[in-house]
Amino acid sequence: MGKDGVWQIRSVDLNHKCVFRGVNNKVNSEYLAERYLEDWRLDSNMKISKWQKQIKRDLGVDVKYGTCWLARARAKLTIYGDCSEQYGRVWDYVNAIRELIEGSTAIVVVENIERPPPYFHRIYICLKQIKEGFLAGCRPIIGVDGCHLKAAYPGLCLVAVGLDGNNNIYPVAWAIVEVQNGESWCWFLRLLMEDFGMEEGLGITIMSDRQKGIREAFNVVTPKAHVRYCVRHIWANFKLQFTGLVFKQAFWNAARASTEVI
Structure with a gap:
């Protein structure tokens, strides 16, 4: 209203000039x-x-x-x-295996036992039914490998697998260890050989990809086993020095060639 008491209408700019911000503090x-x-x-x-x-x-x-x-x-x-809660129940897991699946092997190694709380160090599992199935229906060939655990508590998972009658992967045993070296591989292989009654690897063929420490473990724990290496990893090293299609074909032809029994 103006000074003379008359209502005045003023033009208003209705165009929106605010700048859009693609941020919202509520989206946390x-x-x-x-x-x-x-x-x-x-x-x-x-x-x-x-x-x-x-x-x-x-x-x-x-x-x-x-x-x-x-x-x-x-x-x-x-x-x-929470990962820490899961590791805290590892004893429950092991005791359940021992009680419910008699004849299985479940071993836990801890550290700092003198000054509680103890720290988880390693675990090894081999179930009875898996062991019996391997001995009854699988060829005496075991592949061993390891993979890194990417979580709040890093470590390595070591596995041993075989091949069933359909050439499918057959899990044999597995373990969680703190690091991959000769000592951890020796520990894993020693328990594996004890489970299957293969003294020093006699009568078994073991295949690996030459991971760190595993060759030393073969010499110490399984000196009587036949050792073979993964051809894909051999090829990965071979092609670094010998490139080209000719070398590739020759390599894989040699890898797939059978050995004549005399």
């Missing part, structure tokens, strides 16, 4: 973990960069990498539980 790691929990349950290996794009499409906001990383950690904690 806790919210994202809860909203996308089932997505992580279905695909636990989803890349964070891919997830960021999905969030942008769904919510129209940009979320920082660190926030997504923390949200992923929250979601996996909800799905899988």
